[in-house]
Amino acid sequence: MAMALRVIAGREQRGWLAPLGEADVLAPGAWVALEHRLDEAPAAPAEFAVVQSRRHGRTAVTLLARREGPR
Secondary structure (H helix, E strand, C coil): CCCCEECCHHHCCCCHHHHHHHHCCCCCCEEEEEECCCCCCCCCCCCCCEEEEEEEEEEEEEEEEEEECCC
């Protein structure tokens, strides 16, 4: 079963994304919905793939999925 996580974070608060992908807390295929300013699109760490990004005014939501791999 995949887990979903929704996060609202500014650029300075995204340092946790790479460690989250490296930690054994999200199953492969788990999604993270990252809400951010339109001009602050996140760079996806290697452990995540960008599924989709949608714009809502000056805000965007980017869906990331944890890649399959060894756990």
